[in-house]
Amino acid sequence: MSSTLTSTFRKQTRGPVDLVVKNAKLLLESGIVRGGIGVIDGMIAVIAGDEHLPEAGTVIDADGNILMPGLIDAHAHIHDPTMLEHETFTTGSKAAVAGGVTTFVDMPLTNQVDTIKAVEDKIAQGEEMSVTDFTFYAGMMNTENQVAIPLLVEKGVAAFKAFTCEPYQTNSGVIVKCLSAISEVGGLLTVHAEDQGILDEFGSEMEDEWDAPISHSLARPNIAEQLAIRQSIDIAAQTGGHLHIAHVTTREGVQEVEKGKLRGVMVTTEVCPHHLVFCRDEMNRLGSKSKMNPPLRAREDRAALWSALLRGAIDTVVSDHAPCPIEKKEAGSEDIREAWSGVDGVQMILRVLLSEGINKARLSYSKLLRVCSRNPARIFGLYPKKGVLRIGADADFVIIDQNKEEKITADMMESKCGWTLYEGMTMKGVPVMTFVRGTQAFNEGKVTVKPGYGNFQAMGSGDRLTGD
Numbered sequence: 001m002s003s004t005l006t007s008t009f010r011k012q013t014r015g016p017v018d019l020v021v022k023n024a025k026l027l028l029e030s031g032i033v034r035g036g037i038g039v040i041d042g043m044i045a046v047i048a049g050d051e052h053l054p055e056a057g058t059v060i061d062a063d064g065n066i067l068m069p070g071l072i073d074a075h076a077h078i079h080d081p082t083m084l085e086h087e088t089f090t091t092g093s094k095a096a097v098a099g100g101v102t103t104f105v106d107m108p109l110t111n112q113v114d115t116i117k118a119v120e121d122k123i124a125q126g127e128e129m130s131v132t133d134f135t136f137y138a139g140m141m142n143t144e145n146q147v148a149i150p151l152l153v154e155k156g157v158a159a160f161k162a163f164t165c166e167p168y169q170t171n172s173g174v175i176v177k178c179l180s181a182i183s184e185v186g187g188l189l190t191v192h193a194e195d196q197g198i199l200d201e202f203g204s205e206m207e208d209e210w211d212a213p214i215s216h217s218l219a220r221p222n223i224a225e226q227l228a229i230r231q232s233i234d235i236a237a238q239t240g241g242h243l244h245i246a247h248v249t250t251r252e253g254v255q256e257v258e259k260g261k262l263r264g265v266m267v268t269t270e271v272c273p274h275h276l277v278f279c280r281d282e283m284n285r286l287g288s289k290s291k292m293n294p295p296l297r298a299r300e301d302r303a304a305l306w307s308a309l310l311r312g313a314i315d316t317v318v319s320d321h322a323p324c325p326i327e328k329k330e331a332g333s334e335d336i337r338e339a340w341s342g343v344d345g346v347q348m349i350l351r352v353l354l355s356e357g358i359n360k361a362r363l364s365y366s367k368l369l370r371v372c373s374r375n376p377a378r379i380f381g382l383y384p385k386k387g388v389l390r391i392g393a394d395a396d397f398v399i400i401d402q403n404k405e406e407k408i409t410a411d412m413m414e415s416k417c418g419w420t421l422y423e424g425m426t427m428k429g430v431p432v433m434t435f436v437r438g439t440q441a442f443n444e445g446k447v448t449v450k451p452g453y454g455n456f457q458a459m460g461s462g463d464r465l466t467g468d
């Protein structure tokens, strides 16, 4: 980094920078500052008050709006080569930049990326098709592929996933061995934590009620999440290694994570926008579109998630973006078990946090910066190249008009699926421009960069814990 910085500064003193964005409220780690930034070779070269900004080839007036680091969506099912009818690197990455997301961490749906060949193939596909930067999970860990962890970490793919429940249920031994390996070589293990025994038992009680979408939630009670999180944290306490709990949804689950943090276990967690917006009692109205795992929960759980986000018990907000062709949702209109589990989200994270968070005083701007950008960059080993406005960091940023209102419709969605769970909602606070490495990728409703612009980002060791 230091040699790059030196050359950046040398160039800066020689003449104008490539791009200046002025008249912004800059969301820095230290707080909000009036001014602008200058960009050279895709990196932030200057952060200064407007009167001190250099000449530039291109000057953009941010109109007094907030300028924050681009979001890092650390859990998005964007490109699985066996399910390209759902989403692709191109469509999913366009949805990302339209939502202010400048880097996403792809997670496979079915297709493992657990060999060096698979990693190289996926990097090549992404760099050909994605409009923005990306990295990815290896996929679901099992008895066979856990031995690949050190090799994959060396290659920059340092995020692994395990399930305590179907469809990729593994045993506790695999979780023990994966976390032990990770404690030696870095990386993190993300666990989808729901106890399969509880799901089996409660699911079998729902006899004739599967025509009601809410049954999907009632069949997966909170205690399933609580027990699986508790056990995963107990394992991590023994093995060391970074445990990341995927999409926490319940008050009890948050409490377990918080207790783990207080015990000194290296555990972080994430929450999804749909769990911050919708509740279980809306499922029958929303229909089979509202099916995902873990499911929508009670109102008290939603309140607990917002408060956990504000106090730092939840580290980051991720989309768990996993939409599907509408037919796969409609297949569950008579029996919710037949519907695909998953919804859109990569275009909605920032909108939800602005409209439901900032706008309703449930979130501060400094917390927004942490949960959207800085924390995921740290957890996934991308900091400080990503996730922060800092000299020498990649010039990934989004400009937000907090006073603008927008009605959410399927038409504005860049995702391949052509529908959105948020249809018809009016939201206040809109990402109006997104820049990736100094290039404008999204401008007032239009994606302005071509597929192939995105680069793979190797996960470094990071410092993992967010300190929040």
Ligand SMILES: [Zn+2]
Pocket (backbone or CB within 6 Å): 075, 077, 107, 320, 322
């Ligand atoms: Zn997921």
